[in-house]
Amino acid sequence: MKKRMTVNIIGRGNVAYHLNMAYKNVAEIIEVNPHTLEELNPEAEITIISVTDSAIAEILERLPPIQGVVAHTSGSTPIDIFKGQGINNFGVFYPLQTFSKAKALNYKEIPFYIEGSDEKTAEILFNFASLISNNVRLADSSQRKSLHIAAVFSCNFVNHLWTLSEKYLKEEGLQFSDLIPLIKETMEKIMTLSPSDAQTGPAVRGDINMIQSHLQLLEEFPNMKNIYKLLSESIINN
Amino acid sequence: MKKRMTVNIIGRGNVAYHLNMAYKNVAEIIEVNPHTLEELNPEAEITIISVTDSAIAEILERLPPIQGVVAHTSGSTPIDIFKGQGINNFGVFYPLQTFSKAKALNYKEIPFYIEGSDEKTAEILFNFASLISNNVRLADSSQRKSLHIAAVFSCNFVNHLWTLSEKYLKEEGLQFSDLIPLIKETMEKIMTLSPSDAQTGPAVRGDINMIQSHLQLLEEFPNMKNIYKLLSESIINN
Numbered sequence: 001m002k003k004r005m006t007v008n009i010i011g012r013g014n015v016a017y018h019l020n021m022a023y024k025n026v027a028e029i030i031e032v033n034p035h036t037l038e039e040l041n042p043e044a045e046i047t048i049i050s051v052t053d054s055a056i057a058e059i060l061e062r063l064p065p066i067q068g069v070v071a072h073t074s075g076s077t078p079i080d081i082f083k084g085q086g087i088n089n090f091g092v093f094y095p096l097q098t099f100s101k102a103k104a105l106n107y108k109e110i111p112f113y114i115e116g117s118d119e120k121t122a123e124i125l126f127n128f129a130s131l132i133s134n135n136v137r138l139a140d141s142s143q144r145k146s147l148h149i150a151a152v153f154s155c156n157f158v159n160h161l162w163t164l165s166e167k168y169l170k171e172e173g174l175q176f177s178d179l180i181p182l183i184k185e186t187m188e189k190i191m192t193l194s195p196s197d198a199q200t201g202p203a204v205r206g207d208i209n210m211i212q213s214h215l216q217l218l219e220e221f222p223n224m225k226n227i228y229k230l231l232s233e234s235i236i237n238n
Numbered sequence: 239m240k241k242r243m244t245v246n247i248i249g250r251g252n253v254a255y256h257l258n259m260a261y262k263n264v265a266e267i268i269e270v271n272p273h274t275l276e277e278l279n280p281e282a283e284i285t286i287i288s289v290t291d292s293a294i295a296e297i298l299e300r301l302p303p304i305q306g307v308v309a310h311t312s313g314s315t316p317i318d319i320f321k322g323q324g325i326n327n328f329g330v331f332y333p334l335q336t337f338s339k340a341k342a343l344n345y346k347e348i349p350f351y352i353e354g355s356d357e358k359t360a361e362i363l364f365n366f367a368s369l370i371s372n373n374v375r376l377a378d379s380s381q382r383k384s385l386h387i388a389a390v391f392s393c394n395f396v397n398h399l400w401t402l403s404e405k406y407l408k409e410e411g412l413q414f415s416d417l418i419p420l421i422k423e424t425m426e427k428i429m430t431l432s433p434s435d436a437q438t439g440p441a442v443r444g445d446i447n448m449i450q451s452h453l454q455l456l457e458e459f460p461n462m463k464n465i466y467k468l469l470s471e472s473i474i475n476n
Contacts, residue, residue, distance in 0.1 A: 053448065076448055096416060098423050098438050103430075109419045135416075146410040147417075149452050150403040153462070154417045155424040156439030157469045158396045163433040163476065165388040172384040174377075179385075179392045180429070181347045181373075182335050186393040187425050189341055191418070195401040200252075200336050201394030202314075210291055210314050214387050223472050224391070230468055231395045234461050238401065 004028050005128065008040045010059060011050035014099035015073050019050060022107040022132045034059060042066050046128055048093060053077050060085045069116075069124050075148030078141040079115050091116035091125050094144055095133075098155055107132040113139035113147065164224055196238070203235035242266050243366065246278045246304075248297060249288035252337035253311050257288060260345040260370045272297060280304050284366055286331060291315050298323045307354075307362050313386030316379035317353050329354035329363045332382055333371075336393050345370040351377035351385065402462055434476070441473035 006028040009019050016031075023029050030041050034051055037059070047066055049059050050073040060082065063070070070082065071093040082090035092115040097105065112129035114136060116122025122138060129136040139147065162183070166176035189198040202210040211232050218225040244266040247257050254269075261267050268279045272289055275297070285304055287297050288311040298320065301308070308320065309331040320328035330353040335343065350367035352374060354360025360376060367374040377385065400421070404414035427436040440448040449470050456463040 052443075053445070076451065097420055098427070100427065100436075100438075103423075103427060105423065106419075111416045111419065135419075139412075143410060143412055145451075145455060146407065146412060149455060149466075150407050150412075150414075150417060151420055152439055152452065152466070153399045153406075154403045155420050156437070156441065156473070157399050157465075158421075159424055159428070159433050159437055160441075160469055160473050160476070161391045161395050161399070162428060163437060164472070165392045166433055168391075169384065169388050172381065174381060174384060174388075176388075176433075178334060178349045178373075179388060181349065182389055182393050183396075183425060183428070185336055185341075185343065186397055187421060189336070189338060190397070190400060190421070193338070193340070195397050195404055195414075198338065199394070199397055199401060200338070201390055203394065203398075205290065207290070207292065213314060213383075214390065217383060217387060223475070227395075227468060227472060228387075228390070230465060231398055234402070234465060235394070235398050237461070238398070 005046065006030070006041055006044045007128070008032050008044045008047040009050060010034055010037070010040070010048065013050065013052065014101055015095065016048075016050040017101050018099050018105060018107075019048060019073075019095075026131045027128075037062055037064060040064060040066060044068050046071065046124065048073060056081055060087075063087075069121050071125055075113075075144050075151070078145075079117070080141070082117070089117055089121040089124075091121050092141070092144065093125050093129060094139070094147075096147060096151060108134050111135040111137070113137060113144055115140055115144070161227075164227070168221060168224060199235065199238075201235070203232040206236065243284065244268070244279055244282045245366070246270050246282045246285040247288060248272055248275070248278070248286065251288065251290065252339055253333065254286075254288040255339050256337045256343060256345075257286060257311075257333075260343075264369045265366075275300055275302060278302060278304060282306050284309065284362065286311060294319055298325075301325075307359050309363055313351075313382050313389065316383075317355070318379070320355070327355055327359040327362075329359050330379070330382065331363050331367060332377070332385075333367075334385055334389060336389075346372050349373040349375065351375060351382055353378055353382070399465075402465070406459060406462060437473065439473070441470040444474065 008030045010032045032039050045068045047070045053074045069089045070087050071091040075094050094113040096111045112133050114125045242265050246268045248270045270277050283306045285308045291312045307327045308325050309329040313332050332351040334349045348371050350371050352363045
């Protein structure tokens, strides 16, 4: 049997938590608090920095001399952040998923995007990701940013539309849970159809009367009214 | 065994298609093309008008003398549309779901909202809906409109955000299918959490730097840029 890899994971957030969970049985993991970097194993084959984007630079400055590959997990931070930090082999190890400590995940399904300072480094990170995921690929910093933007639209903004719906229904004495079958179906549709083929609703039908009547009803919800208008126009022009 | 109900279903769209599918084994269904209303069974216990909202009035004008309850399936059309049309018993039979012919549905889960011109009529429609769904309730025309608006936000607009993501990723040489695990997880979260508690992303973290950097990258996608801006502001102000 192959010797298990030794890996430092720096961070205490949701991503670090899940990386620790995912790897605890397949590698020797050293969990490192960002405030106690002296706990790092300097001989680890990989050191993963999994902290908020704005804290990465500061961790790099405080990083003690270390062997092996150093990688961050951020979608929006370019690989260039490692340059001039005296690290020979560095890269990015980006899992495209939304992580909460309270929610278990199937790690096999999570797409990991890898970038390396050279081919060998990329390969090390690629193989490390492949220990837990069936869905590993290479992406450069520009592609990773695009993925992150698409994730903001497809996850963060989607969740916000549900939040607005929940608040609105509550004020009207109705319950958000009645929308769950509809929301499930909306998602299930795009498992087999392209979302552009799955579009339904007044805007794609060009039903201007209904759009006007909805906008009128949203008179007391100016924020929702603006969003309704902009997204309906976007659907109509699409 | 109780005699099966005889029901006309007028319409050829997605909702009419699925009502025919759902009821074909539990009632005698007469499928009626909106252009050949002479095919209606004048003795049917229920006649369902399942056409686009703007076509309902015109169907009512051409409707031959008919017994039984007449109901439409529209979320946004008030029950008043039936008034002065010489129909004695009328109502609304609104399934809160998104329907595509290509996609099978679990009818038992679909919430149906019922309104009737009187209690007896509401009961007839309520019982008819209960033949296929475990989730039937009463709602007046104003509540139904609110539900429909929330459905536009939670389904139509959500699907459009996925459509925009798909187009954007394609132009960047990436594939939308990589977002599916993230989209699934986003939905699974709100099965146990309120969407307002499940919100993640740069806007809810107040990460203005990242928002600015994303807006800059969307310079060539002005429509997405406007949507990004408006929805981020809405999250920040929420």
